[in-house]
Amino acid sequence: MKFAANMLSCILVTLPATALAQDATSAQGDVSVTIYNNNLALVQDVRTLPIGRGVNRVEFPDVSAQIRPETVSFAADGTAIVEQNFDFDLLSPSKLMEKAVGQVVTIVRTNPATGAETREQARVLAVNGGTVLQIGNRIEVLRDDGLPVRVVFDKVPPNLRPRPTLSVTVESSQAGSRAASLRYLTPGLGWSADYVALFDAKAGRIDVQGWITLTNSTGTTYANARTLLVAGEVGASPQSYGSPYGRPRSPGSLRKAGTETANRERLGDFYLYPLAARTTIADRQTKQVSFLDVQGVPAKAGYEYRNDWLNSSEDPQSFSSVVKFSTSGNGGLGDALPAGTVRFYMKDASGAPQFIGENAVGHTPMGSELVLATGEAFDVKVQPVVEKREKLGEYRWRTTMRYDISNAKPEAVSVDLTQAGLDWVNSDTRIVSESQPSKRRNSDSTVWSVAVPANGRTTVSAVFDTRY
Amino acid sequence: MRLILACLLLALPIAAQAQAIVTSAGPETSSVTVYRDPDRGEGGISASFPTGFALITETRRIALPAGESTVRFEGVADGMIAVSAVVTGLPGGVVQKNRDARLLSPAALLDGSLGNRVHLRRTSRATGKVTDQDAIIRSGPDGAVVLQTSEGVEALRCSGIPESLSYDSVPAGLAARPTLSVTTVSPSATSALVTLTYLSTGFDWGANYVAKVAKNGRTLDLFAWLTVANGNASGFVDAQLMAVAGRVNREADYDSLVENAPSPSLHLQCWPMATTSTDSPPPPPMSASMMMADMSEIVVTAQRRNESLAAAPVVKMAKQEELGDLKLYRVPMRVDVNAHGQKQVALLQKSAVPFHLYYAAKLWPLDPGDESQPMAKTLRMQNRANAGLGLPLPSGGVALFEQADGESLLLANSDMRDHAIGEEAEIDAGRSAQVRIRHIGVAGKDGTIQSFRIEVTNALDKPVPVEVQLARPDGYSLIGPSRTLGEKDGAWLWAQTVPANGKAEFAYRLKEDR
Numbered sequence: 001m002k003f004a005a006n007m008l009s010c011i012l013v014t015l016p017a018t019a020l021a022q023d024a025t026s027a028q029g030d031v032s033v034t035i036y037n038n039n040l041a042l043v044q045d046v047r048t049l050p051i052g053r054g055v056n057r058v059e060f061p062d063v064s065a066q067i068r069p070e071t072v073s074f075a076a077d078g079t080a081i082v083e084q085n086f087d088f089d090l091l092s093p094s095k096l097m098e099k100a101v102g103q104v105v106t107i108v109r110t111n112p113a114t115g116a117e118t119r120e121q122a123r124v125l126a127v128n129g130g131t132v133l134q135i136g137n138r139i140e141v142l143r144d145d146g147l148p149v150r151v152v153f154d155k156v157p158p159n160l161r162p163r164p165t166l167s168v169t170v171e172s173s174q175a176g177s178r179a180a181s182l183r184y185l186t187p188g189l190g191w192s193a194d195y196v197a198l199f200d201a202k203a204g205r206i207d208v209q210g211w212i213t214l215t216n217s218t219g220t221t222y223a224n225a226r227t228l229l230v231a232g233e234v235g236a237s238p239q240s241y242g243s244p245y246g247r248p249r250s251p252g253s254l255r256k257a258g259t260e261t262a263n264r265e266r267l268g269d270f271y272l273y274p275l276a277a278r279t280t281i282a283d284r285q286t287k288q289v290s291f292l293d294v295q296g297v298p299a300k301a302g303y304e305y306r307n308d309w310l311n312s313s314e315d316p317q318s319f320s321s322v323v324k325f326s327t328s329g330n331g332g333l334g335d336a337l338p339a340g341t342v343r344f345y346m347k348d349a350s351g352a353p354q355f356i357g358e359n360a361v362g363h364t365p366m367g368s369e370l371v372l373a374t375g376e377a378f379d380v381k382v383q384p385v386v387e388k389r390e391k392l393g394e395y396r397w398r399t400t401m402r403y404d405i406s407n408a409k410p411e412a413v414s415v416d417l418t419q420a421g422l423d424w425v426n427s428d429t430r431i432v433s434e435s436q437p438s439k440r441r442n443s444d445s446t447v448w449s450v451a452v453p454a455n456g457r458t459t460v461s462a463v464f465d466t467r468y
Numbered sequence: 469m470r471l472i473l474a475c476l477l478l479a480l481p482i483a484a485q486a487q488a489i490v491t492s493a494g495p496e497t498s499s500v501t502v503y504r505d506p507d508r509g510e511g512g513i514s515a516s517f518p519t520g521f522a523l524i525t526e527t528r529r530i531a532l533p534a535g536e537s538t539v540r541f542e543g544v545a546d547g548m549i550a551v552s553a554v555v556t557g558l559p560g561g562v563v564q565k566n567r568d569a570r571l572l573s574p575a576a577l578l579d580g581s582l583g584n585r586v587h588l589r590r591t592s593r594a595t596g597k598v599t600d601q602d603a604i605i606r607s608g609p610d611g612a613v614v615l616q617t618s619e620g621v622e623a624l625r626c627s628g629i630p631e632s633l634s635y636d637s638v639p640a641g642l643a644a645r646p647t648l649s650v651t652t653v654s655p656s657a658t659s660a661l662v663t664l665t666y667l668s669t670g671f672d673w674g675a676n677y678v679a680k681v682a683k684n685g686r687t688l689d690l691f692a693w694l695t696v697a698n699g700n701a702s703g704f705v706d707a708q709l710m711a712v713a714g715r716v717n718r719e720a721d722y723d724s725l726v727e728n729a730p731s732p733s734l735h736l737q738c739w740p741m742a743t744t745s746t747d748s749p750p751p752p753p754m755s756a757s758m759m760m761a762d763m764s765e766i767v768v769t770a771q772r773r774n775e776s777l778a779a780a781p782v783v784k785m786a787k788q789e790e791l792g793d794l795k796l797y798r799v800p801m802r803v804d805v806n807a808h809g810q811k812q813v814a815l816l817q818k819s820a821v822p823f824h825l826y827y828a829a830k831l832w833p834l835d836p837g838d839e840s841q842p843m844a845k846t847l848r849m850q851n852r853a854n855a856g857l858g859l860p861l862p863s864g865g866v867a868l869f870e871q872a873d874g875e876s877l878l879l880a881n882s883d884m885r886d887h888a889i890g891e892e893a894e895i896d897a898g899r900s901a902q903v904r905i906r907h908i909g910v911a912g913k914d915g916t917i918q919s920f921r922i923e924v925t926n927a928l929d930k931p932v933p934v935e936v937q938l939a940r941p942d943g944y945s946l947i948g949p950s951r952t953l954g955e956k957d958g959a960w961l962w963a964q965t966v967p968a969n970g971k972a973e974f975a976y977r978l979k980e981d982r
Binding site for chain 2: 090091092093094096097098106108110111112113114115127128129130131141143144146147148149150151152153154155156162163194196199201209211213221279282283284285286287288289290301312313314315316318320321341343346348349350352353354355356357358359360373374375376377378379380381383384385386387388389390391392393397406408455457
């Protein structure tokens with residue numbers, strides 16, 4: 001104890017007051033944090049605590065302010081748990097006064113003219129809307145005349161705390177300091193990935209840097225924590241596989257799911273991303289740590305447009321500019337990608353990288369093929385036109401479509417034009433004739449790969465026969 | 469002596485562990501590339517709340533000590549999207565990037581001082597005497613402040629006496645503004661030229677076209693401003709300014725990435741304070757004099773006369789470059805992008821662009837309105853070099869002027885979408901009350917055949933070309949139109965010139981398919 005006092009004076013002597021960091025006052029011990037993608041984390045905190053023999057109440061300050069107390073588990077040698085409590089009766093002036101009902105407080109009146117103070121003992125009779133006091137044999141309402149009155153209480157009532165407090169009551173078979181481990185789940189800690197992709201369209205290459213971005217909004221700082229990130233959502237609600245009205249969805253970014261296993265630590269089906277060194281995750285901090293840096297991966301620019309129904313557009317519509325690349329170990333990024341946002345950059349005429357758009361990726365296995373739309377092409381457009389729609393019978397229609405494609409770029413481009421809406425509510429649409437062969441992707445859509453000359457135009461036409 | 473030694477031993481590891489903090493106050497050079505709000509449509513921008521974004525690239529000269537250090541970047545845009553920040557040029561690379569948003573506020577000061585000693589100051593209203601005493605904070609900031617002093621436990625500011633707390637220090641980890649910092653390990657002490665690139669909200673840009681119809685009525689002079697707005701509290705001095713036309717995909721919710729976590733607020737709440745006279749009567753109704761006072765605010769507005777549009781010539785014009793599938797406009801000189809400011813530079817200029825003026829209407833062939841409606845006056849240009857244009861036209865607002873008696877008169881104010889080279893560009897020049905269209909259903913349905921008539925009247929003393937688009941109705945065939953129809957954008961097109969002070973008619977029949 002004396003040593004502790006010496007130490008305190010040392011700190012006070014050697015450090016200026018501003019250097020009294022909050023970490024130094026944290027009650028946390030050896031902290032490990034495992035963070036999932038869906039705003040959930042498992043915190044393990046091993047503290048050295050003196051536990052006496054018999055029944056002890058052990059308080060744990062500095063746990064997450066958003067702790068889910070029902071998930072707490074406690075372990076220490078030679079102890080058995082009697083009960084766990086999470087108390088959130090917080091100290092406030094109102095609570096202080098309410099708990100003083102029936103007790104004696106000191107009131108200090110200040111004379112507004114002279115500033116002279118007079119002290120009296122008062123018993124708090126009731127606190128209902130206002131405070132009713134008994135002073136000697138008078139009954140008064142506190143500050144009824146609006147004049148200054150200080151109320152001085154003897155002590156802070158028990159069980160009122162500045163912050164919600166977790167406590168565990170244990171029965172210990174022996175006395176002494178020992179390691180006590182506390183584990184709990186907390187929301188407010190989450191992570192995702194942010195990718196910086198520098199795309200060189202001419203060379204057909206992409207440089208990708210991946211950053212883990214973790215955010216802490218729990219209200220608590222985790223000092224010097226071992227940190228492990230799990231690429232996955234736990235306890236997420238089961239996904240539905242169908243789509244509304246039985247209409248197939250547009251293909252999305254993941255065009256081919258990979259079948260390669262990345263050379264990373266795994267936990268069940270989840271990939272793990274441990275941070276190399278212990279780190280302090282401050283409250284309200286967004287922290288980014290690099291986990292991927294790949295140069296010169298083959299990538300291709302492309303153009304895609306999807307006409308959702310057999311309909312006309314009044315104006316020409318821009319194709320989406322897409323970037324295609326693989327996550328394979330062979331000619332790709334060579335890693336599994338945790339879900340996040342990919343931001344694409346391209347060098348301008350002066351060589352400075354400029355932002356050209358972003359897109360989201362889900363958790364992507366290694367070996368996958370990705371097609372990410374970055375934006376709309378200014379110069380490559382298509383105007384779908386219904387040339388004719390004839391009724392061939394009660395449940396049968398014939399639609400003649402024309403697609404006018406224009407390219408204002410000085411080089412030839414190849415575009416993927418998708419006509420969707422071919423299968424909606426059990427309809428059966430066949431292609432009677434087309435100006436160039438298309439590839440039927442599924443019952444709902446068909447795709448033409450069209451070469452468009454530099455500064456030129458081309459037209460695709462097709463006749464569809466739809467039966468209900 | 470032993471105590472001093474112990475102190476030294478304690479102090480040493482602290483000093484060794486401490487990271488050097490290097491603060492970079494501002495950029496040496498900066499470049500700002502502004503992107504349109506992709507969801508904003510074609511119209512003008514809001515200068516006070518710009519909804520687009522910008523890519524900001526800064527170079528900063530930073531003196532790094534050897535070993536591990538933390539570099540704090542100050543003077544960045546307040547709309548900075550920290551997760552997009554890329555820092556290059558550090559010799560030791562980036563170990564980690566942090567954005568700290570625990571802000572110094574009254575509540576944070578109180579919360580960070582919980583259990584610590586603070587000073588409670590009371591001032592007597594009668595004598596002005598100040599008494600200062602030490603106190604320890606016992607409650608969090610949520611339900612107001614409970615203090616422990618040598619006299620006992622008290623609540624702050626419940627007594628009616630002016631009371632205030634003062635603190636010895638700012639708790640660690642609190643900053644005035646959210647701050648980006650990177651940790652790096654430098655092999656040696658050096659001065660590095662670091663590039664910081666990040667996206668920031670609070671910017672937007674738009675093209676503002678001014679089209680002046682020449683006296684001959686057949687050509688127009690097209691000029692466009694590049695209008696950039698910066699809604700940030702930070703300005704960029706002597707910056708390279710660029711703007712990107714086209715629509716870029718935006719996935720993340722930028723506002724939520726920028727938004728600061730709400731700072732805890734301090735609620736000073738005492739115990740229940742009702743007195744015997746708390747049930748006070750409702751406030752008196754507003755008296756006549758008070759109402760007068762409220763209404764005395766008189767708003768004076770005046771309309772400034774449009775200055776003649778014979779504007780001064782433009783010296784510097786933005787230079788257009790290709791950026792993948794987007795168009796990049798580079799302002800050819802360094803400019804100041806001011807905080808909360810809007811800036812305009814010339815974007816493009818083309819003179820004597822020939823155009824075709826016509827009157828347009830779009831009809832649904834089965835739904836005659838039978839009412840005479842004004843037709844839309846439209847200027848059509850071909851965006852080709854051999855037709856006087858031939859350059860990318862980014863979307864924006866269009867102000868159309870015509871010369872009359874030496875004065876420029878505003879004809880129309882409309883919007884235009886992105887136009888690539890080779891496309892047909894049209895300017896909406898408003899509706900004409902003189903050239904009108906009437907769509908009439910003719911009585912008498914013959915089985916599956918219905919008859920219709922379209923009538924265009926021209927009250928002008930010159931012939932006008934009209935173009936009427938009839939959408940194709942599914943399951944109907946057109947029979948016996950009185951004229952051959954063209955086709956445009958998937959619709960039938962009736963194009964004709966209506967004589968001066970005359971009219972034109974067109975009759976058609978629709979037959980329902982089986």
